[in-house]
Amino acid sequence: MEKNESKILIFGGTGYIGSYMVKASIKLGHPTYVFSRPNSNKIEIINELQSMGAIIVRGKIDEHDKLVSLLREVDVVISALPYPQVFDQLKILEAIKVAGNIKKKKKVRRAIEAANIPYTFVSANCCGAYFVNYLLQPSEQKEEITVYGTGEAKAVLNYEDDVGIFTIKVATDPRTCNRVVIYRPTANIISQNELISMWENKKGKTFNKVHVSEEEMATLSETLPYPQNIPISIMHSIFIKGVTTNFDLGENEIEASALYPDLNLTTIDELLDIFLHDPPKPA
Numbered sequence: 001m002e003k004n005e006s007k008i009l010i011f012g013g014t015g016y017i018g019s020y021m022v023k024a025s026i027k028l029g030h031p032t033y034v035f036s037r038p039n040s041n042k043i044e045i046i047n048e049l050q051s052m053g054a055i056i057v058r059g060k061i062d063e064h065d066k067l068v069s070l071l072r073e074v075d076v077v078i079s080a081l082p083y084p085q086v087f088d089q090l091k092i093l094e095a096i097k098v099a100g101n102i103k104k105k106k107k108v109r110r111a112i113e114a115a116n117i118p119y120t121f122v123s124a125n126c127c128g129a130y131f132v133n134y135l136l137q138p139s140e141q142k143e144e145i146t147v148y149g150t151g152e153a154k155a156v157l158n159y160e161d162d163v164g165i166f167t168i169k170v171a172t173d174p175r176t177c178n179r180v181v182i183y184r185p186t187a188n189i190i191s192q193n194e195l196i197s198m199w200e201n202k203k204g205k206t207f208n209k210v211h212v213s214e215e216e217m218a219t220l221s222e223t224l225p226y227p228q229n230i231p232i233s234i235m236h237s238i239f240i241k242g243v244t245t246n247f248d249l250g251e252n253e254i255e256a257s258a259l260y261p262d263l264n265l266t267t268i269d270e271l272l273d274i275f276l277h278d279p280p281k282p283a
């Protein structure tokens with residue numbers, strides 16, 4: 001490990017996406033801290049991350065003084081907390097302002113911009129393994145696959161290992177300071193129909209397609225109670241509206257793979273091969 005590597009603190013580091021970031025941070029040689037609640041039930045992953053070299057700090061987000069002294073030890077803060085905790089991140093922000101030394105923090109956008117703390121916002125798009133599990137349900141051995149809308153809208157699927165590596169790289173890269181980084185490598189853009197056809201070729205079989213119409217999805221996202229309405233709303237945004245691909249990058253936005261052209265990213269074809277031979281578990 002090099003002495004000058006930034007020290008990185010990750011909130012939510014024991015979680016689905018956070019654990020990829022912790023592993024990437026360790027792999028890239030950063031002293032890596034994970035903030036985890038005292039009553040966390042993530043024993044297995046905590047032990048795994050600790051054995052890889054992560055420093056686990058037990059605490060609660062509202063323990064202000066503890067947060068401030070921890071923040072004084074690190075250079076970069078990454079938040080991968082789950083959606084219901086989105087506003088708890090403001091408590092982290094308050095502690096960062098008091099600590100005064102943080103070089104980078106992500107998320108809770110306007111509050112961070114207003115706080116004058118250097119930041120990078122990232123838009124990771126669809127986590128590849130997460131969405132392959134959701135869309136194709138490879139572990140279920142079913143004969144049918146659900147197609148949302150016509151199946152033609154294009155989406156970006158990035159394998160979680162690459163999301164982890166991108167996130168640590170952009171968090172410590174001066175070129176991304178106070179900018180938005182979007183993970184949208186051209187090779188990772190695919191429609192549901194293309195994904196299904198690729199999977200059928202690999203499996204050597206044809207699946208029955210069950211279509212859920214745009215109208216049905218819109219109705220469900222408006223009528224289901226919170227939080228059951230979240231998955232269908234996300235599917236509607238991505239696979240009907242095409243929100244991950246239907247816009248050009250703005251002036252303050254950078255595409256991640258353009259920053260690191262030498263990174264060997266996992267293609268969707270390779271991701272499906274992983275699912276054939278050693279399928280990642282559904283989240």
Ligand SMILES: NC(=O)c1ccc[n+]([C@@H]2O[C@H](COP(=O)([O-])OP(=O)(O)OC[C@H]3O[C@@H](n4cnc5c(N)ncnc54)[C@H](OP(=O)(O)O)[C@@H]3O)[C@@H](O)[C@H]2O)c1
Pocket residue numbers: 011012013014015016017018035036037039040041042061080081082083085124125126127128130131
């Ligand atoms: N783009 C995509 O495809 C994609 C896919 C999955 C997730 N996401 C996003 O990634 C973010 C993280 O989601 P995730 O599924 O990785 O999170 P998660 O696994 O549900 O939770 C992450 C960690 O947060 C901590 N935590 C859980 N509940 C908490 C609470 N009530 N108070 C404080 N800490 C709590 C837990 O750590 P401890 O137990 O150690 O405290 C947990 O391991 C979310 O914004 C989610 O929407 C995106």
